[in-house]
Structure formats: structure tokens, C-alpha cells
Amino acid sequence: MTLPDGRPKGLQQVLEERGFDVHNLRAKCTPVCPWESTNCCMARLLSQQEDFMNQPSMLETFIKKTGHECIFLPKFHCELNPIEMYRYREVPKKTFQDAKCCAKEQLDACPTEVIRRFINRSWRFMSAYRLGLTGKAAEWAVQKQKQHRQVSQRAMMSIEAALG
Ligand SMILES: [Zn+2]
Incomplete structure (x- = not known):
């Protein structure tokens, strides 16, 4: 080059x-x-x-060099982004500086257990999408599978039964 x-x-x-x-x-x-x-x-x-x-982008390379993971989330899919499920979204933010402070404060205030639950919820959405579910069916499966990380075969069967 x-x-x-x-x-x-x-x-x-x-x-x-x-x-x-x-x-x-x-x-x-x-x-x-x-x-x-x-x-x-x-x-x-x-x-x-x-x-x-x-x-990899410069940003990704820089983040990884400092020992962090860099994950890009699909645009316009807030259900796959655990932080979107948290109060951060409801706090008014006017500037980038506001947003930075707010993210840090809210994350510090959030119990690990809650963060885990949000992450599991995103995992269930991913699992539902991988199984070919979309929209309401995906939402239903995610609700139905609250105790799990993935959408089970059984839940898929009840969806197929409901649709068929
Ligand atoms: Zn062009």
C-alpha cells in the first residue's frame, strides 16, 4: 500500500x-x-x-491495544444492545459530555446482576433471530424464555403451532 x-x-x-x-x-x-x-x-x-x-478500523485497533473488547452492534437494533435497556436512555442528555458522564454514572449505579440480565435478554433476541423469528414472534420468544439464554426448541414448536 x-x-x-x-x-x-x-x-x-x-x-x-x-x-x-x-x-x-x-x-x-x-x-x-x-x-x-x-x-x-x-x-x-x-x-x-x-x-x-x-x-479492523483504527478505533477497533486502538481499543484492543488498551486491553478492551470492541463489539459493534447492528445499527437500529436497540434490543441487541444491553445498555439500551437501562435507564441511560431516559436521562436527558444535551451534549456529548453529558452523555459521557451519564453513561459512567449509570453504569456505576447498576448492579452487576441487572447488567447480566440485560445481556441475557440481548442473547435471547440474537438466538430468536438466528432461528428465523422476527418482530412480534421474536419478542414473544424472548419473554417466554426468561430463564434461558437461548430460545428453546419447545418455544419454537409453540410458535410454529400458533402460526400454522
Ligand atoms: Zn461513494
Whole structure:
């Protein structure tokens, strides 16, 4: 990814070396690329390449280097995010600083047992989705399986019976 003199290669050169014809392509869309496009610009095209897709971000690398885990949650799925189940959401926050303080205060105030329960609830949602449940059926299974981390075969059978 660098030139013989150590400077980083440009987008265009990297893509051309990979056999792409990019002479009619802009470097980057502003402000963002169109949803689900794969070749609107050079930046997007390169980000679709396998070695780039599997490249950890700077943020992820930094977090891991300090000895922490970095987990990305799917966007718009608050049911998979344990912190969303906690009071944090109800506390008014105006600035990023407010949000930072609030997250820390609320997490310190939360008993470990409660955090575990929230995490288990997220696990049950994941399990329900993996079994192909969505929407109300997933919610029902998560409620039904309160004592477990996963949605059981038996719960699946009652859902199938109810739907069938
Ligand atoms: Zn683009």
C-alpha cells in the first residue's frame, strides 16, 4: 500500500493495480455514498474489496491495544444492545459530555446482576433471530424464555403451532 519512497499510494493507483478502470470515478461521495451502492466512487469501491472489508478500523485497533473488547452492534437494533435497556436512555442528555458522564454514572449505579440480565435478554433476541423469528414472534420468544439464554426448541414448536 506504499510507494517505493514510503508514501502511501493513492486510491486511484491501488484500484488500477487491482484491475479496475476508475478514470471516470470520483474519489469520494459527499457527504455520503448512496445507500447500498458498491461502485459510486473510488473510496466505496476499495472498501468493498475483501482485504479492506476485513481490516479492523483504527478505533477497533486502538481499543484492543488498551486491553478492551470492541463489539459493534447492528445499527437500529436497540434490543441487541444491553445498555439500551437501562435507564441511560431516559436521562436527558444535551451534549456529548453529558452523555459521557451519564453513561459512567449509570453504569456505576447498576448492579452487576441487572447488567447480566440485560445481556441475557440481548442473547435471547440474537438466538430468536438466528432461528428465523422476527418482530412480534421474536419478542414473544424472548419473554417466554426468561430463564434461558437461548430460545428453546419447545418455544419454537409453540410458535410454529400458533402460526400454522
Ligand atoms: Zn461513494
